[in-house]
Structures are given as structure tokens and as C-alpha cells.
Amino acid sequence: MLGRKSRESVLLSQANHPCQGFDETFKFPSPYRKSHLKLLMKSSIQQRLWWVTLPALILPLCGALIYFNLDGQAGIVQAIYTSIKVFTLLWPMVAMQWIVKVPFSEWRSMLVMNRRMMMEGLVCGLGMACILLLTLTTPWGETVKEQAGMVRQKALDMGILQFFPLFAVFISFFHSLLEEYYWRWFAFGNLHRCMSSARAAHLLGACGFAAHHVVITTTFFPGFLGWFAGFSVGIAGAVWSWMMTRHRSIVGSWIAHMIVDLCLMAVGYWLIFEVAPSL
Secondary structure, three states, X not given: OOOHHHHHHHHHHOOOOOOOOHHHHOOOOOOOXXXXXXXXXXXXXXXXXXXXXXXXXXXXXXXXXXXXXXXXXXXXXXXXXXXXXXXXXXXXXXXXXXXXXXXXXXXXXHHOOOHHHHHHHHHHHHHHHHHHHHHOOOHHHHHHHXXXXXXXXXXXXXXXXXXXXXXXXXXXXXXXXXXXXXXXXXXXXXXXXXXXXXXXXXXXXHXXXXXXXXXXXXXXXXXXXXXXXXXXHHHHHHHHHHHHHHHOOOHHHHHHHHHHHHHHHHHHHHHHHHHHHHO
């Protein structure tokens, strides 16, 4: 750990040389001490981190509010959905490389892996998937089945009905990695670096991750079930953020996220192609 004087000198020097000392100053899992927060507020890098993170928290929600409320306009829905995903991929690169000025060479740590974190991700993902499947055996399962027609119609509106298996593979394996890179490494990571409270960073990061999912879940499942499902996404996001700070890598959380998405896509396939036609 840096001493107080040496840490202050690093923070002050970053105003002119933002990328220097990035790994040491912004090391997980400890957030800034309150005694350093006032000094940090004066540095240009802290302001940059806030300004690049705020759009990351808001724009996915705005996109979901638009493309999940456009019925029968597959072309527009696909264009907006694709634009949001392109933003999700490119904005962290642009923000960290050219605005915050963190070189790409320092990004490799997000994909560091070891057996322990991979096993934790596997256990976490399987546990969450089991909870999801067990929920379908409760009275809520009948509510889910009643919405199968709406799920099928939304898949049709988004133009993915005919390609749902390929879409499911993309969501489960690649989109889950994209979300971990975007929500855990970039959005939550920046909050964790900027905020004096680790709990507040976890909470705000989880809320940002859950927000656009709430739009999705309440669209498919009106009422309490939709809000509960969205809240559950936030809980999962907080768990995955904790896993990232624990291992300083997104690999474990990606494995867990991948398993959960595989389970969700399997349920979606069942609703679209087996339940909906029988209604």
C-alpha cells in the first residue's frame, strides 16, 4: 500500500499524467480512503472517470425503454438494439484509452484466470440457474407460461425468431462477456475507483446493471413478478461485482453469467417454441 504522502503525490501527478500509476492508485479491491477523497476530487482523472461512467449507466436503460416499447417495427428495434450493443463494446475502449488515458496494455488484468475463480464462477452460475429453474415450479411458473405468447411476439418484433438458437448462443457466450466487460470492469470498476464507499459502488453498479433489465422483465411479466425478476438481476450483478473485486478479474463472473444466460435462453426457447404454440 502507498503511504499517505506518496499516495497524494501520485494523485497530484495524475492531473498532468493520468495514466501514470494507474494500477497502483486504482487497485482493487480497496476504494479510496476518505482522507484522500477531497484531494482526488481535484484531479482531472477523477472527473473524467465520472463523466465517462454516467453515460454508461444511463444509455442502456434509455435504449431498452425505446426498443421494448416499439411494437411491430422490427427494423427500428433492430437498429436501436444494435446501436446500444455497439456503444457497449466501443465506449469503454474510447473512454479509457483516449479520455481517461489508460493504455490497452493495462487492460489484460481483467482476463487473468486461475482454477479457483473458475470453480467459483461455475458454482455461482449453477446455483443461480437452479434457483431460476426452481422458481418455474412455483405458482410464478404459471404466470411465466401465460406470457409465452408475448415473449414469442417480442422475438418476432426483434427479428430473432427464426434465428433464436444462434441468438441464444450469442447472448450466452459472447454477450455475457460483453456485459461483464462493460458493467463489471468498466462501469462498476470506475465507480469503485471514484467512490469513498465500496458498498455504495456495489449498490450503484448493481442498480445500473438492473435498470434496463427491469424494463425487459416488466415488459414480459407485468406486476410484482417483473419487478422481482429485475431486482434479482441487480442482486446477481452485485454478486458478480464482488467476485471481480475478490479476484481482480471478470473471468469468474463471466462463467457465472454465461451459465445463467444459457439457462434463461433455454427457458426462452421452451416458452417460444413449445408453450406459446399450445396456448
